[in-house]
Amino acid sequence: MLNKIKIDSESRLSEEQKIKDRRRNVIILIQRYLVNSGYIDSATKLGTESNLTLNQYDAADNMDLYMIFCEFEQFYEMKFMKPPKLVKKVDGQSTPGLPRIPSSGKSGSNNSSNSNNQNAAGSNKKNAQQSKEKDNNSKDAKNEPDSLEIQGTGVQQKQQNNEDANHKDWFDPRVLKGLPDYSDVPEFQQLAAYLQRDICSENPNVKFSDIAGLDQAKRLLKEAVLVPLKYPHFFQGILEPWKGVLLFGPPGTGKTMLAKAVATECRTTFFNVQASSVVSKWRGESEKLIRVLFDLARHYEPSTIFIDEMDSIMGQRGSAGNEHEGGRRMKTELLIQLDGLLKSKKRVFLLAASNLPWDLDIAMLRRLEKRIYIPLPDQESRESMIRRYIPQEMSENLNYPQFAEALKNYSGSDIKLVCKEAAMKPLRRLLSQIEDIQNLTSYDDVRPGPVTETDFAEAMNQVKPSPSVFENQYLKWEKESGSC
Numbered sequence: 001m002l003n004k005i006k007i008d009s010e011s012r013l014s015e016e017q018k019i020k021d022r023r024r025n026v027i028i029l030i031q032r033y034l035v036n037s038g039y040i041d042s043a044t045k046l047g048t049e050s051n052l053t054l055n056q057y058d059a060a061d062n063m064d065l066y067m068i069f070c071e072f073e074q075f076y077e078m079k080f081m082k083p084p085k086l087v088k089k090v091d092g093q094s095t096p097g098l099p100r101i102p103s104s105g106k107s108g109s110n111n112s113s114n115s116n117n118q119n120a121a122g123s124n125k126k127n128a129q130q131s132k133e134k135d136n137n138s139k140d141a142k143n144e145p146d147s148l149e150i151q152g153t154g155v156q157q158k159q160q161n162n163e164d165a166n167h168k169d170w171f172d173p174r175v176l177k178g179l180p181d182y183s184d185v186p187e188f189q190q191l192a193a194y195l196q197r198d199i200c201s202e203n204p205n206v207k208f209s210d211i212a213g214l215d216q217a218k219r220l221l222k223e224a225v226l227v228p229l230k231y232p233h234f235f236q237g238i239l240e241p242w243k244g245v246l247l248f249g250p251p252g253t254g255k256t257m258l259a260k261a262v263a264t265e266c267r268t269t270f271f272n273v274q275a276s277s278v279v280s281k282w283r284g285e286s287e288k289l290i291r292v293l294f295d296l297a298r299h300y301e302p303s304t305i306f307i308d309e310m311d312s313i314m315g316q317r318g319s320a321g322n323e324h325e326g327g328r329r330m331k332t333e334l335l336i337q338l339d340g341l342l343k344s345k346k347r348v349f350l351l352a353a354s355n356l357p358w359d360l361d362i363a364m365l366r367r368l369e370k371r372i373y374i375p376l377p378d379q380e381s382r383e384s385m386i387r388r389y390i391p392q393e394m395s396e397n398l399n400y401p402q403f404a405e406a407l408k409n410y411s412g413s414d415i416k417l418v419c420k421e422a423a424m425k426p427l428r429r430l431l432s433q434i435e436d437i438q439n440l441t442s443y444d445d446v447r448p449g450p451v452t453e454t455d456f457a458e459a460m461n462q463v464k465p466s467p468s469v470f471e472n473q474y475l476k477w478e479k480e481s482g483s484c
């Protein structure tokens with residue numbers, strides 16, 4: 001026993017020593033870089049402030065910071081097929097936790113004293129370094145906007161700084177963290193790799209503002225995920241954020257879009273699970289898959305798990321006498337995982353969607369704390385969808401309110417189909433004219449004509465609304481079991 005304590009203590013000390021050495025090395029390498037670049041004052045100040053000077057230690061032969069950066073860039077590019085983002089633009093305002101360096105006054109005088117102290121050799125080297133850095137910076141600037149951020153720790157900070165930034169690369173840095181260690185269970189490793197590849201999606205790039213209407217659902221989802229991530233200290237005790245939300249309603253009304261908007265705007269890692277395909281693909285293994293799914297979501301927190309068609313895996317237990325044993329085990333595992341989620345402090349959020357909420361298992365329903373009805377779009381939402389898909393400049397005086405009224409009972413995805421069909425009509429007319437024109441050398445100035453009222457009316461006749469026989473049933477269920 002004593003021996004074990006001694007070994008543990010020695011290994012802890014050795015780990016601590018390694019960390020100290022690493023920090024010392026970083027300071028020394030920075031000082032050497034500053035001196036070589038002619039920033040003598042800054043190097044001296046750093047030496048004084050850190051109590052570490054180049055008289056005590058110096059960079060080893062053939063070792064300098066610039067070279068380390070180059071090698072890191074090469075390694076990263078080889079591994080991820082793109083250059084790393086090492087620095088990011090800031091807005092010049094204060095950033096939480098980081099003291100800002102004044103941009104004038106003191107630093108200006110530093111610069112001038114710097115120049116006094118520079119020797120010729122240092123100055124030459126500095127110019128060479130600066131031009132090399134300029135090349136690199138301009139290369140970086142093209143690849144803006146995100147910084148290299150590992151583990152998604154600065155979620156709130158990134159939200160403030162990059163609200164309008166292009167979200168293209170936001171997901172990759174978190175994945176840099178690698179998969180959890182399943183070396184003792186290779187089977188789980190395989191499942192984790194599958195989940196990461198096929199289910200853990202890149203930035204879905206849907207904003208709440210892309211979704212027409214559904215204001216109450218948007219408000220609630222923001223309250224459940226976005227606000228607690230931004231202001232975690234308000235959401236303690238009884239105000240713990242919601243962990244499980246059910247979106248129910250007819251098909252094609254924007255449930256998946258809402259889930260994607262949550263993931264995009266809250267910058268959470270997004271796991272998009274199509275329940276029926278998981279069950280058929282992983283028959284017999286699906287309970288393990290559920291376990292690894294929640295493991296991964298915790299690992300890459302903050303995360304959103306979206307399970308579509310929840311009723312296909314969480315139908316009432318035992319109701320179908322011939323229920324598959326594997327299916328039963330999977331349901332149980334899902335309930336266990338949800339219990340864990342509700343108790344844990346990890347920022348993992350489950351969003352489930354169902355067209356048949358009355359078929360859901362009661363135990364499951366109890367764990368989905370909020371149940372929100374996503375109805376067919378109202379007049380205003382229908383009009384805004386038509387305007388988005390066929391904007392005024394594409395149409396010939398379309399009477400938008402009138403067509404929105406005529407599309408009552410159409411879902412969002414039905415409306416999209418109608419608009420697509422209507423927009424195809426002028427294109428078809430154009431294509432048939434092009435076929436008749438001999439010797440057409442350039443298509444550059446050839447454009448389809450506007451969408452006319454007749455085009456739209458014909459498209460409406462062609463695309464019928466998907467039958468929504470359950471509308472009354474949804475309302476009844478919302479009255480009895482909804483919660484928002």
Ligand SMILES: Nc1ncnc2c1ncn2[C@@H]1O[C@H](COP(=O)(O)OP(=O)(O)OP(=O)(O)O)[C@@H](O)[C@H]1O
Nearest residue numbers: 210211212250251252253254255256257412413416
């Ligand atoms: N409220 C909406 N605003 C804008 N577009 C919408 C809206 N609702 C639906 N759509 C359009 O319909 C398509 C399908 O929507 P979505 O996949 O979110 O529906 P869903 O409710 O998840 O359907 P299902 O229940 O069949 O999975 C979207 O890609 C979008 O183009």
